[in-house]
Amino acid sequence: MRINIKDVAKRAGVSISTVSRVINDSKAVRPKTKAKVLEAIEELGYKPNAIARSLKVRHTKTIGIMVPDISNQFYPEVVRGIEDVASMYEYNIFLCNTDLDSEKELQYFDVLEEKQVDGIIYMGGNISEEMGKRFKNASAPIILIGIDYEDYPSVTIDNINASKEAVNYLISKGHKKVGMITGKAHDPIISGVRKEGYKQALEENNLTFDESLVIEGGNRFKSGYEGARQLLELPEPPSALFISGDEMAIGAMRAALEMGIKIPDELAIVGFNNIDMAGKVFPSLSTIGQPMYEMGAIGMRVLTKILHDEELDDKKIVLNYSLIERESS
Amino acid sequence: MRINIKDVAKRAGVSISTVSRVINDSKAVRPKTKAKVLEAIEELGYKPNAIARSLKVRHTKTIGIMVPDISNQFYPEVVRGIEDVASMYEYNIFLCNTDLDSEKELQYFDVLEEKQVDGIIYMGGNISEEMGKRFKNASAPIILIGIDYEDYPSVTIDNINASKEAVNYLISKGHKKVGMITGKAHDPIISGVRKEGYKQALEENNLTFDESLVIEGGNRFKSGYEGARQLLELPEPPSALFISGDEMAIGAMRAALEMGIKIPDELAIVGFNNIDMAGKVFPSLSTIGQPMYEMGAIGMRVLTKILHDEELDDKKIVLNYSLIERESS
DNA sequence: TTGTAGGCGTTATCAT
DNA sequence: ATGATAACGCCTACAA
Numbered sequence: 001m002r003i004n005i006k007d008v009a010k011r012a013g014v015s016i017s018t019v020s021r022v023i024n025d026s027k028a029v030r031p032k033t034k035a036k037v038l039e040a041i042e043e044l045g046y047k048p049n050a051i052a053r054s055l056k057v058r059h060t061k062t063i064g065i066m067v068p069d070i071s072n073q074f075y076p077e078v079v080r081g082i083e084d085v086a087s088m089y090e091y092n093i094f095l096c097n098t099d100l101d102s103e104k105e106l107q108y109f110d111v112l113e114e115k116q117v118d119g120i121i122y123m124g125g126n127i128s129e130e131m132g133k134r135f136k137n138a139s140a141p142i143i144l145i146g147i148d149y150e151d152y153p154s155v156t157i158d159n160i161n162a163s164k165e166a167v168n169y170l171i172s173k174g175h176k177k178v179g180m181i182t183g184k185a186h187d188p189i190i191s192g193v194r195k196e197g198y199k200q201a202l203e204e205n206n207l208t209f210d211e212s213l214v215i216e217g218g219n220r221f222k223s224g225y226e227g228a229r230q231l232l233e234l235p236e237p238p239s240a241l242f243i244s245g246d247e248m249a250i251g252a253m254r255a256a257l258e259m260g261i262k263i264p265d266e267l268a269i270v271g272f273n274n275i276d277m278a279g280k281v282f283p284s285l286s287t288i289g290q291p292m293y294e295m296g297a298i299g300m301r302v303l304t305k306i307l308h309d310e311e312l313d314d315k316k317i318v319l320n321y322s323l324i325e326r327e328s329s
Numbered sequence: 330m331r332i333n334i335k336d337v338a339k340r341a342g343v344s345i346s347t348v349s350r351v352i353n354d355s356k357a358v359r360p361k362t363k364a365k366v367l368e369a370i371e372e373l374g375y376k377p378n379a380i381a382r383s384l385k386v387r388h389t390k391t392i393g394i395m396v397p398d399i400s401n402q403f404y405p406e407v408v409r410g411i412e413d414v415a416s417m418y419e420y421n422i423f424l425c426n427t428d429l430d431s432e433k434e435l436q437y438f439d440v441l442e443e444k445q446v447d448g449i450i451y452m453g454g455n456i457s458e459e460m461g462k463r464f465k466n467a468s469a470p471i472i473l474i475g476i477d478y479e480d481y482p483s484v485t486i487d488n489i490n491a492s493k494e495a496v497n498y499l500i501s502k503g504h505k506k507v508g509m510i511t512g513k514a515h516d517p518i519i520s521g522v523r524k525e526g527y528k529q530a531l532e533e534n535n536l537t538f539d540e541s542l543v544i545e546g547g548n549r550f551k552s553g554y555e556g557a558r559q560l561l562e563l564p565e566p567p568s569a570l571f572i573s574g575d576e577m578a579i580g581a582m583r584a585a586l587e588m589g590i591k592i593p594d595e596l597a598i599v600g601f602n603n604i605d606m607a608g609k610v611f612p613s614l615s616t617i618g619q620p621m622y623e624m625g626a627i628g629m630r631v632l633t634k635i636l637h638d639e640e641l642d643d644k645k646i647v648l649n650y651s652l653i654e655r656e657s658s
Numbered sequence: 659t660t661g662t663a664g665g666c667g668t669t670a671t672c673a674t
Numbered sequence: 675a676t677g678a679t680a681a682c683g684c685c686t687a688c689a690a
Contacts, residue, residue: 002468004667015677020669030675045466050443051383052667055682060380062423062444070399071409071605071622080400083426092440094391095424097412111421114379115391137374139331221609250609257611276400277606280550280579282586293400333683344661349685359659381683384666661690667682674677 003044012040023048054116063119063303064094064112064140066105072219073247073275074292075123078145081296082121089304091118100187102128109134119303121145125187141306145299146290147189148316153306155299155317159189162288162321163197163242164204166270169323170240171205175268178202179213179238181227181248190219194244194272213238217248224248228255232267239267240329246271246278246287253285253328268329283327291319332373341369352377383445392448392632393423393441393469395434401548402576402604403621404452407474410625411450418633420447431457438463448632450474454516470635474628475619476518477645482635484628484646488518491617491650492526492571493533495599498652499569500534504597507531508542508567510556510577519548523573523601542567546577553577557584561596568596569658575600575607575616582614582657597658612656620648 005023009016014033021029022037029037040046054060065082067075079095086093094117096108105124109131112120121143127135135142135152144154170178180198183190195214202209215230217223224243231238232255243249249271253263261267263283271278274289298317305312334352338345343362350358351366358366369375383389394411396404408424415422423446425437434453438460441449450472456464464471464481473483499507509527512519524543531538544559546552553572560567561584572578578600585596592598592612600607603618627646634641 006667016668017670017677017679018675021676024669026669028675033675047439047443049384049445049667050440051380051389051445052682053669054380055378055384055667055684056669058682069409070412071405073605076400076405079424080398080426083399083424087426092423092425092444094421095408095412096421097409097416110376111379114376115421116378116380247609250606254609254611276402277579277610280576280583281606281610282583334685335683345684346662346686347660350660353685355685357659362659378683381666382685384668384683385685387666659690662688664685664687666684669681671680672678674675 002049003046004049005046008037008040008044008046011044012036059118060116061090062092062094062115062117063121063300064096064108064115064117065121065123066096066098066108066112067123068100068125069097070095073277074273077276077292078123078296078299081293081298082300085297085300085304091304098124100125102131105131106134113139118307119143121299121303123147125184125190141303143299143303145295151315153302153312153315153317155295155302155319157290157319157321159193160197160200162272163194163244164201165323166272166288167198167201167242168205170242170268170270170329171201171207173240173268173329175238175240176207177213177236177238178240178242179215179231181215181217181224181231181241181243181252183217183219183244185216190244191216198242217243217245219245219248221247221251221254224251225255226251228252229259232256232259232261241267241269243269244272246273246275246285249285249287249328250277250281253281253283264327264329270323270329274324278324279326286326286329287324289322289324291321294319331378332375333378334375337366337369337373337375340373341366388447389445390419391421391423391444391446392450392629393425393437393444393446394450394452395425395427395437395441396452397429397454398426399424402606403602406605406621407452407625407628410622410627411629414626414629414633420633427453429454431460434460435463442468447636448472450628450632452476454513454519470632472628472632474624480644482631482641482644482646484624484631484648486619486648486650488522489526489529491601492523492573493530494652495601495617496527496530496571497534499571499597499599499658500530500536502569502597502658504567504569505536506542506565506567507569507571508544508560510544510546510553510560510570510572510581512546512548512573514545519573520545527571546572546574548574548577550576550580550583553580554584555580557581558588561585561588561590570596570598572598573601575602575604575614578614578616578657579606579610582610582612593656593658599652599658603653607653608655615655615658616653618651618653620650623648
């Protein structure tokens with residue numbers, strides 16, 4: 001049987017209140033009795049029950065994080081960032097994989113609230129209407145990472161300018177025909193916004209946008225591979241590819257290599273995200289770097305500020321991206 | 330103010346017990362009153378407080394998972410496996426990154442217990458003495474993944490035979506001089522056991538073990554890169570490398586490629602783990618495949634069995650590894 | 659079928 | 675400086 005505060009009170013010959021006082025070291029308690037209590041705790045191997053405590057104090061020191069898929073390259077880094085600062089402030093994290101499935105999202109959101117998390121960090125493609133309602137009625141503060149929505153605090157990068165810069169860069173290298181592989185069509189940022197940046201860059205450079213040069217991918221290696229094959233088998237294939245996800249970009253490189261197309265001489269590629277592997281593959285991948293760890297860390301940091309009623313100088317944080325030139329371009 | 334069971338009781342004009350009964354749909358409750366209650370719940374947007382519930386029922390439907398580093402290639406997969414089956418059984422997971430630091434491990438273990446997790450899944454290099462004590466006194470069942478210890482349930486692969494098979498394979502390809510890059514020296518499995526397999530294979534093939542051909546790495550890309558350079562610059566460099574981690578192996582490939590050494594013609598490499606990227610890099614990496622997702626899923630499955638007092642036919646589960654031949658060998 | 663009340667392990671207020 | 679005691683929100687005998 002798990003032992004509780006009462007047991008140690010008895011053992012130490014004091015009341016449970018003083019035991020409580022020493023474990024929270026609140027108020028003054030005579031050194032001598034404190035010692036007695038500590039001793040009892042030690043002997044009994046007592047550990048306070050955080051659940052009971054939470055019920056009383058009305059917070060749990062835990063936060064929930066909703067992420068599409070932790071096994072997807074992009075997220076472990078940001079989750080790590082979150083967890084590092086969470087643990088600094090003594091929060092634990094519930095990890096929830098939503099697979100971008102709005103049913104799952106809703107469910108997780110509910111249990112997170114039932115479990116009385118102090119805050120929620122949300123990552124995902126887009127916020128469904130139903131989810132929006134949940135957000136509105138949420139009893140815990142919500143932070144968005146990688147996405148923006150209404151007036152919730154968020155940390156993002158400027159995806160549109162990042163994309164524009166990527167394809168501008170490709171164009172500046174002399175490419176007249178640059179193709180693109182996006183994410184799933186319904187994803188407003190990986191597909192929507194980044195494609196918009198791509199279009200704008202083309203326009204600014206007086207190149208015509210050609211729908212047949214952009215392929216809808218699925219964010220994973222395979223769709224990059226297949227997308228690239230499709231593009232590269234065109235009668236007049238593009239000489240450069242902007243791909244809105246590194247894993248897809250690596251798939252695309254693979255396709256090119258297999259087709260005997262030389263990178264970067266015959267085909268230049270720039271990806272997006274700067275996942276860990278981007279710098280490690282051969283040839284290494286040029287890409288737009290998102291500061292993933294920082295996005296997580298900063299997101300969690302603003303959450304702690306909200307939780308501790310600290311002043312928030314900016315609800316909408318947009319971090320710097322960077323164009324990382326490597327061997328693929 | 331968060332609304333509670335009392336509020337809905339009042340609203341529905343019933344007692345809190347009947348409300349409790351409908352939300353747990355235990356016992357019979359007249360359809361009509363049930364409807365009333367449901368309606369009240371709906372109107373009020375009531376969500377049961379799982380903390381209060383946990384305090385009463387003495388379990389939390391959450392488990393803790395301790396992992397060295399979620400941003401390290403190997404773990405996201407297994408965590409995903411864990412989470413998938415956890416969510417099937419309606420458990421949530423606390424994710425803790427220990428960095429293999431025993432201080433952190435101890436701390437996390439304590440808060441996990443204070444937060445009354447129903448079980449703990451532990452992954453890590455080795456179990457310190459202090460940690461062993463914690464295990465012994467733990468009030469929650471513990472499952473080990475990727476490591477074995479005393480009589481705790483564990484799911485692993487046969488690392489020694491896996492390693493042996495890897496280098497046997499290399500030798501069968503005609504290599505007489507095969508080097509190795511291990512993990513950190515103190516890690517009993519990534520360094521200890523896998524190195525042992527390497528030695529045994531050498532021995533079985535009447536090749537002499539040469540300490541200067543094995544380098545202690547650090548599990549990451551960089552140490553693979555540096556280790557390979559070191560080995561490859563030897564007057565008589567090995568023609569094959571067995572590397573006890575794919576990320577290091579990819580680093581090693583990189584080093585070779587930069588040195589103008591052709592893979593696999595001049596240097597064959599086989600790694601360990603079969604991380605996601607192993608099949609995606611160029612050239613693709615031959616490796617020992619650990620069923621990472623399954624290890625997580627199965628580990629969690631046995632935990633649920635323990636939690637539900639189901640029969641456990643085997644405490645020590647060892648899964649099949651597989652030698653995956655790709656382009657690097 | 660429904661309601662009353664005690665208790666889960668704490669914290670915090672109010673006495674002492 | 676310390677001790678009783680009433681919550682916190684829920685579940686569950688037991689009673690009605």
